[in-house]
Amino acid sequence: MKKILSIGALAFLVACGAGETYETTPVAQNPTPEVEQAIEELIDPTQALEETHILITHISGETYVPLNPTRVAVFDMGIWDTMYALGLGDYIIGGATNFLTELVDHFEVINLGTLHEPNLELLIEYEPELVIISGRARPMFEELNSLVPTIDLGISNHAEFIYYFTRNTMAIAQIFGVEYRAIELLAEIDALIKETNELSAQLGEDKQALIVLYNEGQLRAHGPNSRFGIIHDLLGVPYVDGELEIVNHGTLVSNEYVVAYDPFILFVLDRGAVITDGQAFNREDIENELIRLTRAYQNGNIVYLNNAIWYIAPGGLQGVKLQIEEVRDAVLNSLD
Numbered sequence: 001m002k003k004i005l006s007i008g009a010l011a012f013l014v015a016c017g018a019g020e021t022y023e024t025t026p027v028a029q030n031p032t033p034e035v036e037q038a039i040e041e042l043i044d045p046t047q048a049l050e051e052t053h054i055l056i057t058h059i060s061g062e063t064y065v066p067l068n069p070t071r072v073a074v075f076d077m078g079i080w081d082t083m084y085a086l087g088l089g090d091y092i093i094g095g096a097t098n099f100l101t102e103l104v105d106h107f108e109v110i111n112l113g114t115l116h117e118p119n120l121e122l123l124i125e126y127e128p129e130l131v132i133i134s135g136r137a138r139p140m141f142e143e144l145n146s147l148v149p150t151i152d153l154g155i156s157n158h159a160e161f162i163y164y165f166t167r168n169t170m171a172i173a174q175i176f177g178v179e180y181r182a183i184e185l186l187a188e189i190d191a192l193i194k195e196t197n198e199l200s201a202q203l204g205e206d207k208q209a210l211i212v213l214y215n216e217g218q219l220r221a222h223g224p225n226s227r228f229g230i231i232h233d234l235l236g237v238p239y240v241d242g243e244l245e246i247v248n249h250g251t252l253v254s255n256e257y258v259v260a261y262d263p264f265i266l267f268v269l270d271r272g273a274v275i276t277d278g279q280a281f282n283r284e285d286i287e288n289e290l291i292r293l294t295r296a297y298q299n300g301n302i303v304y305l306n307n308a309i310w311y312i313a314p315g316g317l318q319g320v321k322l323q324i325e326e327v328r329d330a331v332l333n334s335l336d
Helices: 007-015 035-043 077-085 120-126 135-147 158-176 179-200 255-259 271-275 305-314 316-334
Strands: 053-058 061-066 070-072 094-097 130-133 150-151 211-214 217-222 251-253 265-270 302-304
Touching: 053 070, 053 158, 070 211, 070 255, 077 094, 077 158, 077 316, 120 135, 130 135, 135 150, 158 179, 179 316, 211 271, 217 255, 255 265, 265 271, 265 305, 265 316, 271 305, 305 316
Parallel strands: 070 094, 070 130, 130 150, 211 265, 265 302
Antiparallel strands: 053 061, 211 217, 217 251
């Protein structure tokens, strides 16, 4: 199992001039190539603009951003989560506030638009020093960046989730000078990943899982390399169908499809619960007469995931930890 962070990565940060005292606990002997690449792209003293800005490499390009900004507008719920986890929540003045999860305090913040469309007039009015977006608002990057320094900290390729997650976390950490705290939290997540993979290996080839997104009576399946594919790709849970088309909302499937593949674990997400203010489906909508024929139902292995975190706010430090814990617990329960 590859490691997210290591003493090697920590030493690289120290060599780059972080100035606080830190007691280290070995996490791994060597950093993975993905983490080395992520940190090297971000932490380069030669890229600093004078002493007040830093050049951040992100999905939509490169942006000089101010160090330690005190007014930040956030249009990605995962990044909002990460800033809270790193003790930076007070610096968020607002953003897309209609999908805040239980992972952040619902203090008084300004609604500055939606995840898809930040409000330019409001951004001009409230004058943030930094805007952070992700995939939903990516088409507006150039326009936003012309007004306010903007960085795109989304996940470009779900198959490389851990690379983008690590890189985005370290970008936030360096902007605010909290690299060591980020490394501590990433190391905790790394340990959970390893633990979950060890449990998943015990499932064997005959105990496979299927991920479905339920939306208005329809089931859409997700497999490896998909939007929710970290269950398979990162956490090692075997999958029932490796030929599923990789599309954002999943491949439309029937109840008969689920019965035919007969998963041992069925992971379920409810899109409607996220976009309709938490009005979730009745479980009978999923656990119908056909689904009750599956091994997942008969063994008590239908797992209802946290909809908001998986669908709206992936990629945050607290959320990723909870995602992994949900999968770990599901695998552990299935092994009993």
